[in-house]
Amino acid sequence: MSGFLLRQDFFGGLVVIAVAVFAFWQGAKLPIGTLGGMGPGMLPRSLAVLLGLLGGLLMLSAIREGGPQLARWSVRGPVLVLGAVVVFAFTVRPYGLVVAGPLAIVIGAFASAEVRWKETLVFGAMMTAFCVGLFKFALGLPIPLAPWLIGY
Numbered sequence: 001m002s003g004f005l006l007r008q009d010f011f012g013g014l015v016v017i018a019v020a021v022f023a024f025w026q027g028a029k030l031p032i033g034t035l036g037g038m039g040p041g042m043l044p045r046s047l048a049v050l051l052g053l054l055g056g057l058l059m060l061s062a063i064r065e066g067g068p069q070l071a072r073w074s075v076r077g078p079v080l081v082l083g084a085v086v087v088f089a090f091t092v093r094p095y096g097l098v099v100a101g102p103l104a105i106v107i108g109a110f111a112s113a114e115v116r117w118k119e120t121l122v123f124g125a126m127m128t129a130f131c132v133g134l135f136k137f138a139l140g141l142p143i144p145l146a147p148w149l150i151g152y
Contacts, residue, residue, distance in 0.1 A: 006070050007068070007069060008062075008069070008071075009059070009062035009067045010067075013058035013062065016052075017055035017056065020051040020052035023047065024045055024049070024052070027048065076111060079111075080108060081108050081111050088100045088101070091104075092143070095146070095147070096145045096149075097128065097131060097135070097146075098128060101131055102125065102128050105123065105128075106124060132145060
């Protein structure tokens with residue numbers, strides 16, 4: 001392969017453009033509206049176009065200026081972070097936010113070999129308390145806190 005194809009910035013730009021194309025595709029059926037009366041599809045599509053342009057600039061900088069080559073990386077981090085999101089999605093309804101939140105943070109912490117467990121547990125408890133205060137009480141969203149204990 002050519003030298004610039006194996007550069008971190010070039011590959012990162014490709015990934016950013018792929019995310020932009022996916023976002024644009026997902027918002028394609030939403031009406032855009034006009035500048036005077038914006039529809040629900042204007043912001044997602046505009047941000048997708050902007051994100052795609054930024055990805056193109058990142059790729060262009062890799063071609064013009066070079067940069068570090070792609071290095072080997074472990075799949076441990078991305079897999080465990082994605083796994084934490086999936087576990088949160090499957091546990092928030094049956095077990096509530098007070099279980100799903102800290103569980104997702106602990107699973108996500110396994111993504112790094114440099115994790116400090118005491119700090120992770122404190123962070124999980126504080127973040128869960130913040131999310132409960134924000135989503136349940138400040139915004140009034142119908143998110144279950146602990147349905148197994150206090151019901152919905």
